[in-house]
Amino acid sequence: MIVRTRFAPSPTGFLHIGGARTALFSWAFAKKHGGTFILRIEDTDVARSTPEAVQAILDGMQWLGLDYDEGPFYQMQRMDRYKQVIQTMLDAGSAYYCYSSKEELDALREQQMANKKKPRYEGKWRPEAGKVLPAVPKDVPPVIRFKNPQDGVVAWDDMVKGRIEISNSELDDLIIARADGTPTYNFCVVVDDSDMGITQVIRGDDHVNNTPRQINLLKALAEIDSTIIVPQYAHLSMILGNDGQKLSKRHGAVSVMQYDEDGYLPEAVINYLARLGWSHGDEEVFSKQQFAEWFDLDHITPSAAQFNTEKLNWLNNHYIKAANLEVLAKDITQRLGRMGIAIATQPAIKEAIALYRDRANTLNELAQSIAYFYSKPQIDEVAKEKHITADILPVLNTLATQLVSIDWTVEAIHAAIEYAVTSNALKFPKVAMPLRVMLTGGAQSPSIDAVMAILGKDEVLARMNMTLN
Known part of the structure; x- marks a missing residue:
């Protein structure tokens, strides 16, 4: 007998995380057995079914990469x-x-x-x-x-x-x-x-x-x-929130496409959904194709699964770190555009992404993290008062003068900062922290010499002089 499974949502709302898991498991079972996966839209509830909800289902399936072999079939046409x-x-x-x-x-x-x-x-x-x-x-x-x-x-x-x-x-x-x-x-x-x-x-x-x-x-x-x-x-079985209650919007019971808007990669969402109530030994990270090869119904737990946002974020961070830089650059450029930030040719966005992506749980976090490369940051006044003190201003002014004439490489920038530190008998953070505040707006960033190299000499000096003069 040829395996034939179906996913049959009602278009009375968005495709939520529970429906997406059902679609994934039905898809995987068909793929595992060389069968056929069918999409059927159960739209007989005319009063509540809407074209927008139908489109939301189709968009969600496409974003997750759950390709159907037949359909979509519509009950109203039958x-x-x-x-x-x-x-x-x-x-x-x-x-x-x-x-x-x-x-x-x-x-x-x-x-x-x-x-x-x-x-x-x-x-x-x-x-x-x-x-x-x-x-x-x-x-x-x-x-x-x-x-x-x-x-x-x-x-x-x-x-x-x-x-x-x-x-x-x-x-x-x-x-x-x-x-x-x-x-x-x-x-x-x-x-x-x-x-x-x-x-x-x-x-x-x-x-x-x-x-x-x-x-x-x-x-x-x-x-x-x-x-x-x-x-x-x-x-x-149903999916519960971390608190053991029925899944609601505060837990993650939102449209699948909301995960896209919130900065999650479809690979991460698929991987996470696969682990909601199913397991393959201790395997945590695997592709959609690997899941289809492993999937069986014997390892689905009959008890309720619990949604865990921290686990989803961990997986998303894994996939962000592993993602193709060209693909990430295209996505992050669009997200920055929605924030009202246009991307110039410099600094190179792939370099900025590479510097920050290990730290980001979502693509939105990643976009927000690198926004200061392309738009003057709002200075954190608390950090400014703490780190840009009167005693460090002469050191920073001297450093700014020295930066004008150096080759603009990470190594040369680091050497200039190190010279400012040692010649004034300071510890490295005493100089690095105020630089971070002036250049990024806050006291947290990757290595400041790497940040400065990407920002470019002219922009670094301009931002330093805005504070120093």
């Missing part, structure tokens, strides 16, 4: 197919018209709850041998219900959670088409999975309650068409 299958089920007797009004059902629900019973449809219009159905009312447009089995259990061996069994007596007759004729979610999913030959359904465990209904629907369709199979199911 309405005729759903209606055809519903008619087939009506003809076969596995579905029926239900004329119970909303008022009837609401009253029934209230009565059942008052009697401390589980609210459920009682089967008034369900056809049975020897049963006489009520007269069809003229003023009630019918829904169509699935004739769910009433005896036995529906069971499956979940590829993550293990054996799950649900008594059919717990399930009432599911509405598969509303009164206006539009099919319902669970029905559309079943027809899609059947038509698309899905062999493994990998999704969040918020769908566990849907699975028994979908299995029963698939079995009913299989009685009509023997080629239909029931896929295997794997339900992934």
Whole structure:
């Protein structure tokens, strides 16, 4: 059997981190087994689905590099197919018209709850041998219900959670088409999975309650068409924040594209998502391709995974340090542009990036760190008062004079600073710290001689003179 998996988001919002992990695991399972990965947009919730949300899903998939082999398929474009299958089920007797009004059902629900019973449809219009159905009312447009089995259990061996069994007596007759004729979610999913030959359904465990209904629907369709199979199911546990609470925006439950805006590399996000609830020994850092080779469902933990921003930052720093400088330069140039900073030909941005990238957890941090190379920095007044003291000003003035005539290399700059230090019986930080403040705006930077070499002689002297004169 050829493996066929799918990712089937609803375009009622952005592609969030939980959905992205589901997409990644479904993608990896298909790639591992030489199968097919399908993207399906479940857009039947017309009131909440938007073109912007559809585009956000497509953009997120592209940014993460989760290439799909088929799709995207849109459920709203398959309405005729759903209606055809519903008619087939009506003809076969596995579905029926239900004329119970909303008022009837609401009253029934209230009565059942008052009697401390589980609210459920009682089967008034369900056809049975020897049963006489009520007269069809003229003023009630019918829904169509699935004739769910009433005896036995529906069971499956979940590829993550293990054996799950649900008594059919717990399930009432599911509405598969509303009164206006539009099919319902669970029905559309079943027809899609059947038509698309899905062999493994990998999704969040918020769908566990849907699975028994979908299995029963698939079995009913299989009685009509023997080629239909029931896929295997794997339900992934939810992702929690560091505090053990449900993932929210403060933890990271934001659009996948927000991670791009916040300065994360897609390789880092993919690597991090892969480790949320799955492991391969002690391996922490690996590529998307390596993940696809290693991936299996046996090593997914059934317990909830916890989102850890510090771990994501650590991974992102790793990938920033390993990234191609040309690629980083293009990205950082765009981020600086969004900050209102235009990049001139000098200083060379690749040199500035190389100097700072080991320190940056995000691309935004990296852009902010090197901004002073291209825009006069705002001087930190506290650092200025602490380090640019009256006793050091003569030393700095002498150093500025000496810098005018030296070759502009890291070695020559370092030698000039070292001479200023030793000839005045000072320690190196006594000169380096005020230089940092004057040139970068603050007291933190990489080696000041390397910073000065990249800034260029004219800019260094101009910034020094702004403070000294």
